[in-house]
Amino acid sequence: MHDFALHRPRSLSEATAQFASGGEAAYLAGGHTLLPAMKSRLRMPDALVDLSGLGLSGIHREGDRLWIGAMTRHADVASGATAIPALASLAAGIGDAQVRNRGTLGGSVANNDPAADYPAAVLGLDAVVETDRATHAADDFFQGMFTTALADGEIITRIGFAIPQAAAYAKFRHPASRYAIVGVFVARFAAGWRVAVTGAGPGVFRWAEAEAALAAGQGANGVTLAADDLNSDIHAGAEYRAHLAGVMLRQAVATLA
Amino acid sequence: MQITLSINGQNHGVDAPAATLLVEALRDHLGLTGTHIGCDTSQCGACHVLLDGVAVKACTVLAAQAQGQAITTIEGLGTQQALHPMQQAFRDAHGLQCGFCTPGMVMAGLEIVRRHGTQLTPELVAHELEGNLCRCTGYMNIIKAIVAGAAAMEQSHA
Numbered sequence: 001m002h003d004f005a006l007h008r009p010r011s012l013s014e015a016t017a018q019f020a021s022g023g024e025a026a027y028l029a030g031g032h033t034l035l036p037a038m039k040s041r042l043r044m045p046d047a048l049v050d051l052s053g054l055g056l057s058g059i060h061r062e063g064d065r066l067w068i069g070a071m072t073r074h075a076d077v078a079s080g081a082t083a084i085p086a087l088a089s090l091a092a093g094i095g096d097a098q099v100r101n102r103g104t105l106g107g108s109v110a111n112n113d114p115a116a117d118y119p120a121a122v123l124g125l126d127a128v129v130e131t132d133r134a135t136h137a138a139d140d141f142f143q144g145m146f147t148t149a150l151a152d153g154e155i156i157t158r159i160g161f162a163i164p165q166a167a168a169y170a171k172f173r174h175p176a177s178r179y180a181i182v183g184v185f186v187a188r189f190a191a192g193w194r195v196a197v198t199g200a201g202p203g204v205f206r207w208a209e210a211e212a213a214l215a216a217g218q219g220a221n222g223v224t225l226a227a228d229d230l231n232s233d234i235h236a237g238a239e240y241r242a243h244l245a246g247v248m249l250r251q252a253v254a255t256l257a
Numbered sequence: 258m259q260i261t262l263s264i265n266g267q268n269h270g271v272d273a274p275a276a277t278l279l280v281e282a283l284r285d286h287l288g289l290t291g292t293h294i295g296c297d298t299s300q301c302g303a304c305h306v307l308l309d310g311v312a313v314k315a316c317t318v319l320a321a322q323a324q325g326q327a328i329t330t331i332e333g334l335g336t337q338q339a340l341h342p343m344q345q346a347f348r349d350a351h352g353l354q355c356g357f358c359t360p361g362m363v364m365a366g367l368e369i370v371r372r373h374g375t376q377l378t379p380e381l382v383a384h385e386l387e388g389n390l391c392r393c394t395g396y397m398n399i400i401k402a403i404v405a406g407a408a409a410m411e412q413s414h415a
Contacts (some may be wrong), residue, residue, distance in 0.1 A: 001276040001278075002276065003274040003275060003276040004275055004276060005275065006258065006275035006319070006321055008321075028319075028322075031317060031318065031319070031322070032299060032317055035278075035317050035318075035319070036298060036299055036317065038276075039297065039298075048275070050321075050322065052322070095388070096302075096387045096388025097312065097365075097368060097369075097372070097385060097387075097388055098302065098305060098312050098313055098314050098365075098368070098388045099299065099314070099388065101311050101312060101313055102313055102314070102317065102318065176300070178387075
């Protein structure tokens with residue numbers, strides 16, 4: 001790993017000022033994507049700004065939303081997001097126990113890995129992504145592979161998940177990386193259904209046909225996903241992922257809670 | 258940069274680059290070579306240590322991030338004369354072959370006890386060990402050792 005300057009700010013304004021203080025900077029949350037990327041020299045920032053001293057962790061309910069601080073670790077979401085069992089269960093299935101003890105919600109969402117789990121919950125639960133300078137609706141936040149609505153230097157502070165009537169997440173995970181080959185998050189709200197798919201395409205996306213079929217009371221059995229724009233790699237081809245999305249959709253619908 | 262680490266109850270000063278990983282500080286700067294580096298890619302768990310009692314991968318934590326927290330390494334568990342109950346259980350159950358993964362397995366055992374208590378089933382331990390790899394594939398005895406070590410911790414209040 002190339003060396004860097006390490007900043008440990010105590011406030012958001014200090015953090016953004018340090019981020020902008022020259023050279024390439026990166027925010028350090030749980031570090032479980034960033035540090036491996038730096039070891040392999042995919043990332044070589046001149047400065048890291050450690051966000052752990054800003055008080056950005058915690059879980060609390062406000063009305064019809066469950067707010068989770070950006071620095072809340074996966075293990076704490078798994079045990080603390082009791083208002084949305086599907087979200088707690090998703091968090092409990094990320095990586096392994098030691099990864100869940102370090103990785104954070106905000107780090108995962110800001111990184112927007114196309115196979116990460118959290119983006120499916122953020123999109124499926126119509127979440128609001130609050131930052132130091134703006135509020136982003138989930139539908140506008142994810143913009144494709146590793147790309148989000150975040151401006152350079154913008155810091156996610158907390159994420160507000162709409163509490164659904166029922167929800168479930170089904171994931172077929174890669175046995176070594178534990179990332180999703182395909183993951184499908186299904187949520188039922190008074191206003192309708194939301195279905196978000198991760199792992200299958202270049203970024204998380206809503207599956208309109210599945211939402212329409214569930215809204216029409218037709219169930220998930222006849223729903224198919226076109227393979228045209230899906231990922232094809234050494235782990236799975238596009239046709240395989242398309243089929244798997246249907247299987248995960250039906251598993252999720254069968255376990256709605 | 259100057260980094261102060263509290264390891265097994267003692268403070269240690271380390272003068273090292275900010276990019277120094279916790280596992281590098283432990284092994285290369287402080288000679289605590291019980292914590293191993295297996296994969297260096299957050300997969301294998303040979304580098305597990307406890308930060309304030311919680312298991313983490315020391316290859317994916319900066320030494321500077323561990324400042325202010327109590328670090329426990331395999332060297333801090335027991336002595337050669339009086340092994341920690343989890344270490345003793347690995348010895349008794351022959352929970353190792355080459356031994357390379359063993360420090361991480363012992364720490365993972367403590368993490369499982371932290372989250373699930375001392376009454377463990379082999380099925381639970383097998384599931385919870387997903388973050389630790391044994392390339393000798395000696396998992397059966399490792400699982401036996403953790404189940405027995407947890408029960409022994411209950412008796413010894415370790």
